[in-house]
Amino acid sequence: MLANLLRANNYKFTKNPNETFTKFYNVKRKNKLEGVSAGVPDMMIILKRGSLLFIELKRRKKILKSGKLSTSNSKISKEQIEWIEELNKIPNVEACVCYGADEAWEKVQELENK
Numbered sequence: 001m002l003a004n005l006l007r008a009n010n011y012k013f014t015k016n017p018n019e020t021f022t023k024f025y026n027v028k029r030k031n032k033l034e035g036v037s038a039g040v041p042d043m044m045i046i047l048k049r050g051s052l053l054f055i056e057l058k059r060r061k062k063i064l065k066s067g068k069l070s071t072s073n074s075k076i077s078k079e080q081i082e083w084i085e086e087l088n089k090i091p092n093v094e095a096c097v098c099y100g101a102d103e104a105w106e107k108v109q110e111l112e113n114k
Helices: 002-008 025-033 078-087 101-112
Strands: 012-015 043-046 052-058 093-099
Touching (some): 052 078, 052 101, 078 093
Parallel strands (some): 052 093
Antiparallel strands (some): 012 043
């Protein structure tokens, strides 16, 4: 789990609870009024080199019996693309999509070693 890796390595981070499901209209309405926006990336991580990384986490692709990677059922929404594009316009901010915690952790390490 990405959160465990980040904690173990003393990163400051937060998780956006946008995918929290509720069937109650009043909760959805309150969230919207308070500024909850569709498409905001799942994780915000303060990198040790002094920049921010936003990660939209998608389910990891499975390895098939043939040894090939499956296609992921996790689709990137129009709103997610818009948020990622806008965040990437900001200096010292990077936003991306990662498939699984391993890929996300690799991205953290890649940016720290830039």
